[in-house]
Each structure stands twice: as structure tokens, then as C-alpha cells.
Amino acid sequence: MSIAVVQETLTIEHRVLVPPGISGTVTAVSPEGEYRVEDTIAVVSGEQGETRLSLFHRWPVRKGRPYRSKALPNSLLITGQRVIDTLFPIAKGGSVAVPGGFGTGKTILQHALAKWCDAQVIIFIGCGERGNEMTDVLTEFPRIVDPRTGRPLMERTIMIANTSNMPVAAREASIYTGITMAEYYRDMGYHVAVMADSTSRWAEALRELSGRMEELPADEGFPSYLPTRLAEFYERAGMVETLGGREGSVSVIGSVSPPGGDFSEPVTQHSRRFVRGLWVLDRQLANARHYPAVSWLESYSEYVEDLGQWWESKGFPEWKSLRGEIMGLLQQENRLQQVVKLVGPDVLPDSQRIVLETCALFKNAFLQQDSFSPVDMFCPLEKQVKMLKLILLFHERGRRAIQKGATLVAVRGLTICRELMRMRQTVKNDEIEKLDRMAAELDRSMNELEARYERR
Numbered sequence: 001m002s003i004a005v006v007q008e009t010l011t012i013e014h015r016v017l018v019p020p021g022i023s024g025t026v027t028a029v030s031p032e033g034e035y036r037v038e039d040t041i042a043v044v045s046g047e048q049g050e051t052r053l054s055l056f057h058r059w060p061v062r063k064g065r066p067y068r069s070k071a072l073p074n075s076l077l078i079t080g081q082r083v084i085d086t087l088f089p090i091a092k093g094g095s096v097a098v099p100g101g102f103g104t105g106k107t108i109l110q111h112a113l114a115k116w117c118d119a120q121v122i123i124f125i126g127c128g129e130r131g132n133e134m135t136d137v138l139t140e141f142p143r144i145v146d147p148r149t150g151r152p153l154m155e156r157t158i159m160i161a162n163t164s165n166m167p168v169a170a171r172e173a174s175i176y177t178g179i180t181m182a183e184y185y186r187d188m189g190y191h192v193a194v195m196a197d198s199t200s201r202w203a204e205a206l207r208e209l210s211g212r213m214e215e216l217p218a219d220e221g222f223p224s225y226l227p228t229r230l231a232e233f234y235e236r237a238g239m240v241e242t243l244g245g246r247e248g249s250v251s252v253i254g255s256v257s258p259p260g261g262d263f264s265e266p267v268t269q270h271s272r273r274f275v276r277g278l279w280v281l282d283r284q285l286a287n288a289r290h291y292p293a294v295s296w297l298e299s300y301s302e303y304v305e306d307l308g309q310w311w312e313s314k315g316f317p318e319w320k321s322l323r324g325e326i327m328g329l330l331q332q333e334n335r336l337q338q339v340v341k342l343v344g345p346d347v348l349p350d351s352q353r354i355v356l357e358t359c360a361l362f363k364n365a366f367l368q369q370d371s372f373s374p375v376d377m378f379c380p381l382e383k384q385v386k387m388l389k390l391i392l393l394f395h396e397r398g399r400r401a402i403q404k405g406a407t408l409v410a411v412r413g414l415t416i417c418r419e420l421m422r423m424r425q426t427v428k429n430d431e432i433e434k435l436d437r438m439a440a441e442l443d444r445s446m447n448e449l450e451a452r453y454e455r456r
């Protein structure tokens with residue numbers, strides 16, 4: 001229950017909560033006005049005696065805060081990142097791990113999520129990583145305007161900094177502090193997203209402390225309770241009905257930095273077991289400057305099934321089938337690429353090469369997303385769906401034209417196809433109708449191409 005409200009920033013109303021476990025009747029209330037955090041603002045009398053309530057209360061950070069009930073996470077946490085929303089979505093109240101070797105783009109991805117995801121409160125835990133990255137957030141976020149509220153992003157962001165040069169003991173606590181704050185805002189009825197960069201540094205802190213306490217080491221020197229700790233952390237994510245009867249959620253996105261990019265190490269392996277989504281960052285994609293380097297073959301999201309309805313309710317009933325179609329093409333492409341590797345692309349007929357062509361278009365025009373380009377850094381759902389539809393339309397029409405005798409070279413040579421390649425940069429978020437015109441133009445060009453071959 002909340003007993004008072006304080007306007008924390010212009011976008012966040014801080015609802016002062018009665019600590020869990022306190023019940024009874026309110027016997028005194030202070031009048032509205034200005035108070036310090038420790039001043040008494042209400043008194044509750046109950047079985048536990050008389051309790052003075054102030055603007056804050058204490059909570060042991062290692063213990064999850066109680067709630068009334070947990071619900072199935074079934075609404076999308078919109079991130080504006082195409083590869084995530086369209087292919088590997090995370091639900092509000094969901095948990096995802098992001099494993100990726102050195103320099104594959106974990107931090108940039110976490111920053112992009114902190115900027116654009118549609119949670120109301122963001123908790124960013126910089127755990128054992130470079131200090132300058134935290135400084136970047138501090139200097140950048142006050143300047144960026146939240147598209148949903150029109151206020152600086154900093155007003156909804158809480159940062160917990162424990163950079164690599166800070167004490168290890170505090171590193172262990174930083175993750176707990178972050179997730180507890182998230183639960184606290186959740187209990188006020190907010191949707192909160194926690195970004196932890198990186199959970200591997202936290203695990204290393206556990207290892208160091210455990211070593212100093214002379215505990216028996218397990219896998220690679222990590223303490224034997226590492227899996228339990230990781231499970232406890234990710235378990236605190238969820239969509240809940242709070243003790244006060246509100247709806248709130250904590251979504252958790254933890255990056256994992258396996259040493260040497262070796263995903264068989266304990267932190268990656270254990271994290272996998274406790275999350276329902278995995279965005280695997282691929283070294284080869286990063287080397288090829290395909291960002292975000294999320295692997296479409298290794299990543300997964302168990303939220304896809306539960307989110308179909310949500311997309312439908314937002315006016316995109318076709319999302320699930322479009323997604324299924326493109327995932328099918330990507331797998332087909334993977335098999336064809338193996339043939340290409342063995343015997344070269346020339347042996348494939350055009351009817352199969354069109355699959356490679358469509359996937360190349362999808363990777364360049366859709367999956368890649370530039371976090372530094374003002375047009376591309378955030379992609380609304382409507383644009384995502386329309387772009388994907390256009391790419392699948394290209395596939396369908398291209399295949400048909402080839403069946404009717406056109407060559408792949410002729411299909412590829414159409415002006416509209418070159419425009420599709422660039423659409424993520426050329427179509428601004430407030431001119432999405434341009435994509436409809438491109439679809440009409442694609443149909444027209446393909447009709448013309450087919451007609452040319454039919455006449456022969």
C-alpha cells in the first residue's frame with residue numbers, strides 16, 4: 001500500500017510504501033507538506049504494536065521483496081531493436097541473458113535498451129566494467145529526450161556504478177542493490193527494466209570472496225553456490241500483482257562475458273538454465289561489423305508463443321506468421337550456405353539463390369541496426385512489421401518472376417530492390433507510409449519484369 005506520494009522527477013511519482021509485513025489501523029497522519037526522509041509521516045497500530053512510517057524503509061537486498069501473485073509475462077517489452085522485438089522478443093517481467101565475447105557489443109546493446117525500451121523505470125547496473133562507459137551514460141542520458149514522455153531519459157534512469165577499479169565486495173552487492181531497487185519501484189506499480197553489465201564480473205567477485213573465505217572451489221574456481229545465486233537473481237524477474245494490488249513488473253537483461261568467448265564456461269552455462277531468452281552475440285558477425293551481432297541461429301526466446309496475442313491486440317495479427325516465415329528462410333539459407341561453401345554459388349539454380357538474396361536483404365536492411373544513427377537507433381513496431389512484410393513480398397515476387405523465366409540478376413537490378421537495401425536509413429519513423437509506397441512500387445516493377453519475360 002502506498003501512504004504518500006512525492007513527485008520524484010517529472011515522470012516518476014514516488015509512492016511511499018508501507019513496508020511488507022506491517023498491518024493494522026492508521027492512528028496518525030502528518031499533514032501534506034515538506035518532510036525529510038526520516039520524518040514520521042504516519043503511524044500504524046496493529047499486532048506488531050505501533051509502527052512509525054517514514055518516507056523510506058529498510059530491506060535486506062539479498063532477499064526478494066514479496067508480492068501477492070505472479071502472472072504469466074505476456075506483454076511485449078518494446079525495445080525498438082528489430083532483431084529483438086521481431087525475432088527474439090522479451091516480455092515485460094521476462095529474463096534474458098546476453099552472452100558475448102570481448103567487444104561484441106554487449107554494452108552498446110544494453111545502452112540501446114536502456115534508452116529505448118518502454119519500461120517506466122530503468123536500473124542500469126555497471127558491474128565491474130569500464131568506468132568511462134558509465135560516464136558516457138551520465139553525460140548522454142540527460143541530453144536524450146524520452147520519446148514517450150518528452151522528458152530527459154535520466155529522469156527515469158537509476159545507475160548503480162561499480163566499475164572495475166572499485167572494491168570487489170561492493171561488486172557483489174551491486175547486483176542485489178539493483179534488483180531490490182527494481183522490486184521497490186515495481187511495488188509502486190511500475191514496469192521496471194534491469195540491465196546488468198556484466199554478470200560475469202559479479203560471478204568473479206563471488207569467486208574472489210569465496211576464495212578469501214577459504215571455501216571449497218567448484219567449477220573453474222567458482223563457488224559451488226554460483227548456480228543458486230544466478231537462479232536467485234533471475235528468479236526475481238516477473239510480472240506481479242503487488243501486495244498493494246497494483247500491476248508491476250521487473251524485466252532482467254544480464255550480459256555475460258565469457259573469457260575467450262568460450263560459451264561452455266560455468267557462468268554462461270548456468271545463466272542459460274535460468275533465463276527464458278538468450279541473445280547470443282556472435283564474434284563473426286561483430287567482426288563483419290554486423291551490429292547488433294545477435295546470432296539468428298543460436299538465439300532464442302521462449303516468449304514468442306505468449307506474445308502472439310499481444311501483437312494481435314496492437315493491430316499486428318500477422319507478426320507470428322511473418323516471423324515464422326523469415327525464420328524458415330534463414331534456416332533454409334543456412335543449409336544452402338553449406339552447399340555454397342562446398343561447391344560455390346554457381347551450382348545453385350536461381351530459384352534457390354533467391355533465398356540467399358532475400359536473407360542477405362533481411363540481414364542488411366533489417367537485422368543490422370545502427371545504434372549511432374538518429375534515424376535507425378529506434379524502430380517502432382509498425383515500421384518493423386512493414387519492413388519485414390516488404391522483404392517477404394520481395395521474396396515471393398522474386399521467386400515468381402524467376403519461375404516465369406526472369407533471372408536473378410534482372411530481379412536484383414530493379415531500382416526498387418536497391419531502395420529496399422537502404423530503407424532502414426531512408427525511411428524516418430514519422431514517414432512510415434513511405435514503406436507502403438515502396439510495396440506498391442515493388443509490385444509494379446515485378447509485374448513489369450514478368451511481362452517482359454512472358455512476351456518472349
Ligand SMILES: Nc1ncnc2c1ncn2[C@@H]1O[C@H](COP(=O)(O)OP(=O)(O)OP(=O)(O)O)[C@@H](O)[C@H]1O
Binds near residue numbers: 104105107293369
Ligand atoms: N549497434 C551497434 N551499432 C554500431 N556499432 C556498434 C553497435 N554495437 C557495437 N558496436 C561497436 O562495437 C564496439 C564494441 O561494443 P561494446 O563496447 O558494446 O562491446 P562489449 O561486448 O561490451 O565489450 P567488452 O567485452 O569489452 O565489454 C563499439 O565500440 C562499437 O564501435
Ligand SMILES: [Mg+2]
Binds near residue numbers: 106107129
Ligand atoms: Mg562492455
